[in-house]
Amino acid sequence: MEIFKIAIDGPAGAGKSSIAKIISDKLNIEYVDSGAIYRAITKKMLDSNIKIDNYDEIENLMNRISIALINGHIFIDDADMTGYIRSREVTELVSPVSSNITVRKRVNRFLNEYSGSKSVIMDGRDIGTVVFPDAKYKFYLDASVTERAKRRYNEQNGDATLEEIKASIEKRDLNDKNKPFGALKIADGAIYIDTTDLSIDEVVEEILKKIK
Ligand code: DC
Numbered sequence: 001m002e003i004f005k006i007a008i009d010g011p012a013g014a015g016k017s018s019i020a021k022i023i024s025d026k027l028n029i030e031y032v033d034s035g036a037i038y039r040a041i042t043k044k045m046l047d048s049n050i051k052i053d054n055y056d057e058i059e060n061l062m063n064r065i066s067i068a069l070i071n072g073h074i075f076i077d078d079a080d081m082t083g084y085i086r087s088r089e090v091t092e093l094v095s096p097v098s099s100n101i102t103v104r105k106r107v108n109r110f111l112n113e114y115s116g117s118k119s120v121i122m123d124g125r126d127i128g129t130v131v132f133p134d135a136k137y138k139f140y141l142d143a144s145v146t147e148r149a150k151r152r153y154n155e156q157n158g159d160a161t162l163e164e165i166k167a168s169i170e171k172r173d174l175n176d177k178n179k180p181f182g183a184l185k186i187a188d189g190a191i192y193i194d195t196t197d198l199s200i201d202e203v204v205e206e207i208l209k210k211i212k
Helices: 016-027 034-047 055-064 088-097 101-115 127-131 145-155 162-177 200-211
Strands: 005-009 030-033 067-070 073-076 120-124 137-142 191-194
Touching: 005 016, 005 127, 016 030, 016 120, 016 200, 030 034, 030 101, 034 055, 034 067, 034 073, 034 088, 034 101, 034 120, 055 101, 067 101, 088 162, 101 120, 101 127, 120 127, 127 137, 137 200, 145 162, 191 200
Parallel strands: 005 120, 005 137, 030 120, 137 191
Antiparallel strands: 067 073
């Protein structure tokens, strides 16, 4: 059977994970959420009290931690971090953490080792540009910032106002697009889809049409 990778990149709230999960079911290949790895490392840094500007400690941590992905659960040093990675404090800190080159190298090594010999659909910010530049299929999903903030607002339990979510997304977009390494951009050969006025099913259909 042919082994292939599908790379889905784009900003927060563009629909990447919902869409990637549906496609993974339809094509019977594994879905890998690369953002979850950055989030788990961020949670580990918070728990270990390692500050974002302590480059030596971060490098130390990256050299010694173990990362594992088992049935969609993300483990750092054998501790299941899955339930803790969507908190507000992790969400606020994850973009700066993911700007650190040592962190990026560690995550990319894990993603390559993990997916090496299997077909996967992976979403993130630099999958089509850095992680799998040779992916057979590459997509860049986008949507207006107002629409993305609305989607995130409807997903949460009323902790934050729409304006707060919009401001947080704008801050993350700016940081993600201006990283010195692994910046969010449209990969060579990627198909760009604006999902602002499309339903999840319509985006899935468009992607499947390109793949088939
Ligand atoms: O997809 P997400 O919102 O869970 O990602 C969390 C953060 O991780 C996001 O702000 C940017 C970073 N990230 C990254 O730099 N590269 C990736 N491939 C995936 C996520």
